[in-house]
Amino acid sequence: MDFFSKAARKSPWLYRINAGSCNGCDVELATTACIPRYDVERLGCQYCGSPKHADIVLITGPLTARVKDKVLRVYNEIPDPKVTVAVGICPISGGVFRESYAIEGPIDRYLPVDVNVPGCPPRPQAIIEGIAKAIEIWAKRA
Amino acid sequence: MTTDTLRTLLTVLVFPGGLFAMALGLALKGVERRAIARLQRRVGPPLIQPFYDLIKLMRKRTLIPDTANAFVFLAVPVAGLASMAVAASMIPIPGFYEPSTGLGNLIVLFYLISIPAVSLMLAGSASGSPYGAIGFSREMAIVLAYEGPILLSLVAVALHAGAVTGQPILLSLTEIVRYQQEHGAFLFDPWMWPALLTYLCFIPANLGIAPFDIPEAESEVLEGPLVEYSGPPLGLMKLMSVTKSVVVLGLGIALFFPNGPAGLAGLFIFLAKCLVLVLAVSVLKAAVGRMRIDQAVLFYLKWPELLGFAGLALVIARF
Numbered sequence: 362m363d364f365f366s367k368a369a370r371k372s373p374w375l376y377r378i379n380a381g382s383c384n385g386c387d388v389e390l391a392t393t394a395c396i397p398r399y400d401v402e403r404l405g406c407q408y409c410g411s412p413k414h415a416d417i418v419l420i421t422g423p424l425t426a427r428v429k430d431k432v433l434r435v436y437n438e439i440p441d442p443k444v445t446v447a448v449g450i451c452p453i454s455g456g457v458f459r460e461s462y463a464i465e466g467p468i469d470r471y472l473p474v475d476v477n478v479p480g481c482p483p484r485p486q487a488i489i490e491g492i493a494k495a496i497e498i499w500a501k502r503a
Numbered sequence: 504m505t506t507d508t509l510r511t512l513l514t515v516l517v518f519p520g521g522l523f524a525m526a527l528g529l530a531l532k533g534v535e536r537r538a539i540a541r542l543q544r545r546v547g548p549p550l551i552q553p554f555y556d557l558i559k560l561m562r563k564r565t566l567i568p569d570t571a572n573a574f575v576f577l578a579v580p581v582a583g584l585a586s587m588a589v590a591a592s593m594i595p596i597p598g599f600y601e602p603s604t605g606l607g608n609l610i611v612l613f614y615l616i617s618i619p620a621v622s623l624m625l626a627g628s629a630s631g632s633p634y635g636a637i638g639f640s641r642e643m644a645i646v647l648a649y650e651g652p653i654l655l656s657l658v659a660v661a662l663h664a665g666a667v668t669g670q671p672i673l674l675s676l677t678e679i680v681r682y683q684q685e686h687g688a689f690l691f692d693p694w695m696w697p698a699l700l701t702y703l704c705f706i707p708a709n710l711g712i713a714p715f716d717i718p719e720a721e722s723e724v725l726e727g728p729l730v731e732y733s734g735p736p737l738g739l740m741k742l743m744s745v746t747k748s749v750v751v752l753g754l755g756i757a758l759f760f761p762n763g764p765a766g767l768a769g770l771f772i773f774l775a776k777c778l779v780l781v782l783a784v785s786v787l788k789a790a791v792g793r794m795r796i797d798q799a800v801l802f803y804l805k806w807p808e809l810l811g812f813a814g815l816a817l818v819i820a821r822f
């Protein structure tokens with residue numbers, strides 16, 4: 362590992378994409394970052410408002426037909442190198458929305474997913490573990 | 504002649520402008536983030552987190568949106584950072600460093616300090632993004648609101664320093680600092696308090712600190728002017744804003760409380776004062792929410808403006 366990736370490893374910025382989630386996972390994500398108990402800023406993470414600032418992208422939801430194009434567009438706006446984390450059971454299989462006519466997922470048909478965090482919604486500890494795994498992958502890519 | 508030019512270049516590029524100011528700014532930013540985390544009972548990022556962030560940004564890809572004016576979009580961060588490096592070299596570190604007169608006086612400094620705001624506006628409008636445009640208009644509104652008070656505060660100090668040294672107006676920061684070191688700081692002179700308060704009000708708006716971080720509100724307008732930036736240009740923008748914090752805090756220290764021992768100890772006292780100011784700013788940032796842009800503009804047009812006029816009137820009435 363060279364100097365750059367050592368530094369980059371300490372500074373993964375997070376961005377959330379909601380691909381038609383029921384909001385359960387998004388609430389968990391907000392909890393992970395916002396409440397003092399599960400502080401992810403200690404890993405150097407920081408939520409950013411713009412996809413262009415992001416390193417690790419957290420996708421929630423089953424990728425509904427309506428939102429698919431927008432999600433792909435936003436995903437392409439995230440500059441390389443990047444790591445993708447799918448949060449919740451929805452992006453993996455469709456979860457409770459499985460086999461619905463409105464669902465285009467699973468999400469890895471369209472996007473390269475690096476880490477899956479199953480659960481409906483996953484526990485904050487699981488999300489943090491997912492982020493920690495993503496940081497390992499991110500350190501190799503950066 | 505050449506050694507003079509070389510020395511000036513060194514002050515702009517290495518110490519106390521350029522590298523030193525940027526490193527100090529990044530370190531202060533780290534302290535601020537850590538302090539806020541501790542106030543919220545979090546562990547918080549490591550103190551050198553801003554350095555990591557900067558190095559990482561230098562490694563990312565730069566995306567230029569189709570709608571952007573590429574030249575302005577890429578030139579603006581460089582121009583803003585350069586202006587701040589020059590401005591930082593004009594800030595005296597009492598007892599340790601005196602800027603050469605060739606660099607300019609308070610008026611030049613005043614203009615240099617407004618360049619980052621102009622850069623942000625240009626960045627927002629050149630990016631071609633609607634969020635950038637909103638950030639641009641908000642930045643413009645708030646600049647128009649705080650530019651008046653800060654000017655009044657600077658003029659009050661310059662007039663006062665001029666009156667006590669027998670000149671109509673004293674625009675050299677070095678001499679203002681020297682006078683205070685001999686005759687006591689303006690901080691302890693009640694006649695100067697309105698000007699001091701005006702300056703303190705100006706700090707959060709200029710540095711984009713809550714409740715006045717409206718142009719770059721990440722939860723409303725996705726960091727406004729910075730929304731389309733990525734990679735190295737974004738890093739330069741961040742570097743510009745941390746260097747600006749050094750300039751603004753350093754100017755405040757030079758104007759109102761430059762006293763300290765000579766030599767290396769003076770540098771440490773200066774750093775300690777910066778640290779105290781940053782901690783105060785972090786408490787403010789952690790304690791309050793964000794204002795609306797119209798509230799902020801009204802606030803600045805009312806109170807700091809009034810204080811500024813009061814400070815100026817006091818100085819004029821006194822002599």
Ligand code: SF4
Pocket residue numbers: 382383384385386387421422423448449450451452456457480481482483
């Ligand atoms: S995994 Fe469960 S909680 Fe998360 S978005 Fe899907 S249905 Fe909602």
